[in-house]
Amino acid sequence: MRRHSLAPIVVSLALAAPSLADDGADCLAWNQDGAFAADVTTVGVTRAVRLDVPSNLGSVTVVQARLFTGLVTAPSSLGLRAHVPGSNAPGAVLGESTFTVKSNLGWQGVAFDVPVPLAAGETFWLTWDAPAGAQMPWSPPKAFAGQAHRISYDGGKTWVSQVFQSSASHFKVRLQGACGCATDLQTHGSGCAGSGGHVPTLLTTSCPTVGTDLGVVVAGGLGGAWSLVVLGDHPASQPLFGTDCDLLLDPVRLPLLVQPLAGHGAGEGTVSLWGKIDSSVSGESLVVQAFVLDPGVPRGFSASAGLRISIP
Secondary structure, three states: OOEEEOOOEEEEEOOOOOOOOOOOOOOEEOOOOOOOOOOOEEEEOEEEEEEEEOOOOEEEEEEEEEEEEEOEEEEEEEEEEEEEEOOOOEEEEEEEEEEEEOOEEEEEEEEEEEEEEEEEOEEEHHHHHHHOOOOEOOOOOOOOOOOOEEEEOOOOOOOOOOEEEEOOOOOOOEEEEEEEEOEEEEEOOEEEEEEHHHHOOEEEEEOOOOOOOEEEEEEEEEEOEEEEEEEEEEEEEOOOOOOOOEEEEEEEEEEEEEEOOOOOOEEEEEEEEEOOOOOHHHOOEEEEEEEEEEEOOOOOEEEEEEEEEOOO
């Protein structure tokens, strides 16, 4: 761990792989009662559950997804997909990761490699593939219908025509990450595209709170390329090296954070920087911008928009 004073937020920064925390706050949760349908299991199909972000919550960045399951020890996967209104079906994969279901019944799931941003009021699908079988994440039947869901027999490539929804289908789901903190995380300016037209983005793994760990994720850059994360005090807009890109913060503070992106190919690069927010910086703010070396574009690099992180 390396301890730095960062313009003026004090954090300890380190590279870290995503991990499933046991004590994170739930952004979105459904059917949190302790009871479950003990006599219902699933095997051999991929299930997709249709869910919505409440319009009054604001934007959400999902870092972890959990279901209430168990009974077996076997490989499984969880994912988030876009909603296709015309067919009322899951569409493009927004995020997906694998995990091993454990036999003890409880909340089990994944930490996504790249956090998944969702807009206020957005409809999306949670997909679950448990080929070896597992406890269905259902509460006992209720007097009203549960969430709509669909099934697939080919791993989510196609979906059967029927949309299932009944008093039995009350899925027990938890999604964790950054939610309800739009005033603490504000994007400004515009990024610059790299190879394939991909513009790097900056995401956080939670709302910024004193005493907690905060992850800043650079996503959408050129996989395998080097990134430069720049920190400053205030939003700004200054032409950069005579290119069409702007430096979106001022003044630039040391240290500059140089890290390689994981992944391969255009738009597939990502890296996470984690830090603990010190209690001395309550009420302060930090502006972040990421640059990624990219020989596939004439200027030689791509850039994210600026992200202002305010500490309540």
